Amino acid sequence: MSTRVLVVEDTPTQAELARVLLASLGHEVRIVGTAAAALATAQEWRPDAVLLDIQLPDYDGLALMRQLRDAGLGGAIIVVTVNGSINIAVEAMRGGAVDFIVKPYAKARLSVTLANALEKQALARELAGVRAQLSRDSFFGFIGASPAMQAVYRTIESVAASRASVFVTGESGTGKELAAEAIHKASPRGGRAFVALNCGAIPRDLLESEVFGHVRGAFTGATSDRMGAASLADGGTLFLDEIGELPPEMQVKLLRFVQTGMVRRVGGSGDERVDVRFVCATNRDPHAEVAAGRFREDLFYRLYVVPLELPPLRARDGDVMRLARHFLAQFAREEGRGFTGFAPDAEQALMECAWPGNVRQLQNVIRNAVVLHDGDILDAAMLPPLAHRAEAEPERADASALPPPPDALLAPAEIMPMAVMERRLIEAALARTGNDVVRAASLIEVSASTIYRKMQTWRAE
């Protein structure tokens, strides 16, 4: 293996001998005689190894070694010494040299020392990489250092470079869209479009148009040509959330798209080739959906190439407080509050909660507390009641299974006080989104803080 070796040696005879020996071993070699030249060359040439004479005319070789190491330059540093300065060599090893070699050295000794040093350096680098991977506390928008999340990060990293479809499963609020975005960002398509479509939130008769687009006049209200999510995601990633909600006729059309890569706009006559990477998600058991005949098996196996299961928050050891602190800092900043941490009783309450609504529920709880209170420390009394429940009822994870919105919303002719109408609207939005305050606020185009304040008022009534 050819490697770059920088020889730092002020004695020409020694330097030339090192050069011819290293060259005969197949390495690229550069020679410098001073510490200043060593630093400059290491910076510019990025050697894999440095053969460093620690007795230099202009500088202490040990100090140079520390500078190289601190700057991340030099790779494997091998100290060259004479018999009388073994103690210095030992000191150098303690200071970060990978090995030392005593002058005069034979070719075989140099070869073995260099190979060992490079291998040791590579192993150290690999170990550091693995350690860093195993202890990541965040990853493309995810917050979490639990072993369960480390496995998720590794899967995302492994699958990102591929074009294979990914099928994300997990309870509501576990971050399925975040996972899809992470796959997209970590992939070679990261610079292209990421288009997310919530199949469960789109009226059935608009779904085809939303996915494939339409031409002007295709149906009432189609006043102009419109691209669908598939075309908008061309070259990038198409994320189909709640894919289990797709009606059977739409599953057939999606299967055709997945198989052929061709889309046809509603009302259009020609096909258009589109290159997308599919990421799908559902909070239902996809195998059960297939077994029950609600989801086409052929489509399922086209999309279920790489499964990615997101763990519920209760299975993420240590992540509750990590997430809570992250959200507290974020919401305090957004809402202009002074919170800097949690009181022990709040921490205990947060850690005892089962979090059936997962990260989204935790997020809502913290936002609620931050919006309605202020101070330096957030204590348990500031938390909404839900967080105190040690054995909370699971949140309704499946938005489609939720009761329909109050009738009042479907009967606009009914006249009622504005406050009542407002409450019904907000409650309907919360029901539609599985109590996701942020998404509910987005649906009715108000801020999440507004909903929290309203909820506080209703509780006080």
Place this chain on the structure above:
Amino acid sequence: MPDQFALQLTRDLDPADLRHVLAVFETDLARLVGLLHDATEAPDAVKFCRVAHQLAGAAGAVGATALEDAARLAMDNDRVTPAGMEMSGAALAALARDAIARSRAFVAKLP
């Protein structure tokens, strides 16, 4: 020359490389002996020790052990006085000349 290490060099290097290294050694010694003389004349003990160190390094690289040992003794700070420098300098110059002569003889026998 040739000592054990020089023989090792003949196994490690092809003749062209060995000739090159020994040519550099010869040039190196000539330069270092000149610097040693300058340091003695000055007299500059610090420079003398530095040059002796380099001389030891160059000699050690090719197995000129007598010169290497003498140079290492000469670079011992406690013994560096103007008179000591003069004596050591002369001895080192003589050993350097001897090492160069041996090196040339060694090169002459190379294939």
